[in-house]
Amino acid sequence: MSEHQAKYQIGQIIHHRLFDYTGAVFDVDPVFQGTDEWYQQVARSRPPKTEPWYHVLVNGAVHTTYVAEQNLERCETPERISHPIADQIFSEFDGRRYRLRQRAN
Numbered sequence: 001m002s003e004h005q006a007k008y009q010i011g012q013i014i015h016h017r018l019f020d021y022t023g024a025v026f027d028v029d030p031v032f033q034g035t036d037e038w039y040q041q042v043a044r045s046r047p048p049k050t051e052p053w054y055h056v057l058v059n060g061a062v063h064t065t066y067v068a069e070q071n072l073e074r075c076e077t078p079e080r081i082s083h084p085i086a087d088q089i090f091s092e093f094d095g096r097r098y099r100l101r102q103r104a105n
Contacts, residue, residue, distance in 0.1 A: 011098035013078035
């Protein structure tokens, strides 16, 4: 089990250091949860699997992405993102971060 504390929180607006996009974190895994095949094909910079990985709604796109913490940084000027499922996941944007929509059990 990793002792590393997640640096980013659900609803936070982040910036991807390598691919220069912004997005909103909608889930956090304490360690890599993907397959070895995916990691070999997609994670070319070989980020650590033992640190947090983030599920991100990519601003201005229709897809989501799975990103290692080392490739992210805090967005200095957070803004509302444009993503088709943002309103399904988040209830509001307060100018800094999104609030997660409460789910019924």
